[in-house]
């Protein structure tokens with residue numbers, strides 16, 4: 290299938306809708322300043338075909354999409370032991386909700402809600418110590434072939450206003466579920482969320498998720514086993530878009546991971562990875578037009594896991 294004409298068509302259909310709905314994330318001041326009327330889309334197939342449209346080369350704050358990559362690092366090193374601290378059930382709650390943590394003694398429902406990603410960041414600090422942030426950057430450099438960096442302004446902006454994440458981390462700490470101190474864990478978490486990447490880079494970086502864990506550029510290098518990769522994809526489908534996971538499965542039917550910067554990564558197993566970006570969000574914190582673009586993509590191509 291030739292994908293460039295499909296992406297061009299989607300771009301033409303989305304562009305008139307820019308600015309018509311949704312709002313940029315306002316609880317992180319540095320994100321509140323991002324102009325809403327932007328849209329980009331990129332894909333990369335398992336055999337290396339690439340296509341992109343709109344603002345696909347413009348870097349944005351990947352926010353919770355980073356949870357895919359930190360989970361990958363933690364699964365590589367910890368295997369099954371990771372699940373002693375983190376569940377794998379959908380939360381049915383907003384990504385920054387505190388309510389389930391108390392009932393479930395500080396064990397987050399899944400690695401993609403904020404509490405779960407904070408627990409993953411804690412595991413990475415225990416494994417890699419001070420190098421943990423550098424290890425995340427090295428993974429992203431290796432996956433994209435580009436020098437990826439943290440947007441330190443976004444990280445600082447989130448640290449200054451991250452009251453809910455402090456509450457979540459302190460709560461987990463009170464249950465003995467974090468080994469490192471709260472400040473250090475959140476510094477790691479805020480930096481991973483502040484990774485700055487474009488759709489083109491994200492579609493490349495996620496490539497191992499459609500190839501049974503094989504590195505997108507280096508054949509023979511496995512980031513994850515086939516089984517671990519299947520598990521990340523199923524977690525994306527059930528938990529990757531928080532309390533909108535049912536709606537995503539219904540309308541799109543692909544494993545997806547979203548972020549409040551407006552990015553969404555989607556996987557068509559054994560075929561391709563796709564990244565979309567548009568900063569205006571719906572009430573669940575997912576990109577409004579990003580979701581629409583993914584829906585158009587599956588409708589036009591028939592590609593879906595169902």
Ligand code: DON
Nearest residue numbers: 352353384482547548549574
């Ligand atoms: O912790 C936060 O609230 C943000 N750094 C990330 C949240 C996020 O992207 C959730 N996604 N929809």
